[in-house]
Amino acid sequence: MGDVVTMGAKFLESEADVKSLRVDPARPLFSAEHDEILAGHTADVYFVKTLQVLRAEGKADVPVVAEIFPRSEGMLAGVEEALRLLQNRPPGLGAIEVWAMDEGEWFSPKEVVMRIAGPYSAFGVYETAILGILAQSSGWATAARRVVEAAGGKPVSSFGARHVHPAVAPVMERAALLAGASGAACILAAKLQGKEPVGTVPHALMLILGDTVSGALAYHHHTAPDSPRIILVDTYKDEAEESLRVAEVLGKALEGVRLDTPGERGGVTPDLVAEVRARLDQAGYRHVKILVSGGLTPERVQQLAAAGADAFGVGSYISSAPPLDMTLDLKMVEGKPVAKRGRIPGIQANPRLRLRIDGRNRVA
Incomplete structure (x- = not known):
């Protein structure tokens, strides 16, 4: 096939x-660059060895159909x-056809979510990357x-970028937005989705300026x-006290207060939310919303929403979610149904699949 180059990186076809x-061990970051992924540099090496063996046997370009399905x-x-x-x-890798379910759909265990047809040499090396992405x-x-479901219609913003490698933070935030999150704090993630990033200030501002009201006024002015x-x-100070102090100086300009009480102080509790809400209301600040963040789970979000919280910033629960295992199996080789032991040979029907890339490598 000769040396294939994509975006400056050589496509890997052999052990050589x-x-x-x-x-370069001194590269600025250890994360893979786009051209390296497209050139197969993040593939498990056994896929490159497989391509080498198949090419030597004259079988690298045999037509196959592969199906991808989840475990759960x-x-x-x-x-x-x-x-x-x-x-x-x-x-030079050859044309393929790809069928896939739509993003945002809920899938069942072992339901085929993607099907790829074409010469094995045209996509086999990308199995690692495709499965990892999905x-x-x-x-x-x-x-x-x-x-999002636990919030019952109240806005949820994704604050999880600090918990993952920066190279994949936009990917994570995109997944959260796809799932119904109203916003994302990561700048690049939001911009890639045509949105503006959300968020105000960290504790650092208040600590440097020495007072919550001073920080609020500085933020408002600048x-x-x-x-x-x-x-x-x-x-x-006490969250209810600080909420009232800030409301007094900003008045109608104050849109909301954020509660991010650390676990060392018991975290944000339903009782705390209820107290802050009651004290703001009694003082005439019913327009002030309560945003909660810090170690939130669906169960806590549901409880805090019931107590009066208006919006949520969720980080670690989303960012620490385990990958949902995906498997790619060849189901047809040269027009004949095949499968490893324990699997059913041949294409498995799924009416929710739709053609996404046609045989000319164009978007269908």
Whole structure:
């Protein structure tokens, strides 16, 4: 096939290619770059060895059909990124057809979520990347959906970028937005989805300025008029007291207060939310919303929403969601049904699949 280059990186087709690959140990970050992923540099090495053996046997280009299915139920995400990966393969790899369920759909265990047809050499090396994209994104989306449902229609923002590698933070936040999150704090993630990032300030502002009210006034005076006036009120004093102090100085300009009480102080409890809500209402600040963040789970979100919380910032529950295992099996080889032991040979019907890439490598 000769040297195939994609975006500056050589496509790996053999053990010799792998051995000759040189990587700068002093590179700025350890994460894979786009061209490295497209060139197969993040593949499990046995897929490159398989391609080498099949090419030597004259079987690398035999037509096959592969199907991808999950081990458990969940929300499908990562399809669009997997399709972009396949659409940007080196031209010499040959044409394929891809069918897939839509992102945001809930799938059942062992339901086929994607089907790929074409020469094995055209996509086999990408199995690692495709499965990783679908598994991780679907895990994040599933967790985010459970939080969104627990919130009962109240907004949920994804604050999980600090818990994952920065290279995949936009992928995680995209999965959360797909699952119904109203916003994301990560700038690149929000921009990629055509949104503006959400969030106000960390505790650092209050600690440096030395007082919550001073921090609130500085934020109000120095940020854009359309930047939401939501003030963090758990840095120094009692949250209810700080909420009232901030409300007194900002008045109608104050849109909300954020409770992020650490676990060392018991975290944000339903009783705390109820007290802050009652004291704000009694003082005439019914317009002030209560945003809660910090170690939230679906169960806590449901409890806090019932106590009067208006919005939620959720990080670790979404970011720490385990990937939903995905498996790719060959089900047809040269037009004949096949399968490993324990699996049913041949294509498994799923009417929810739709053609996404046609035989000319174009979006269907």
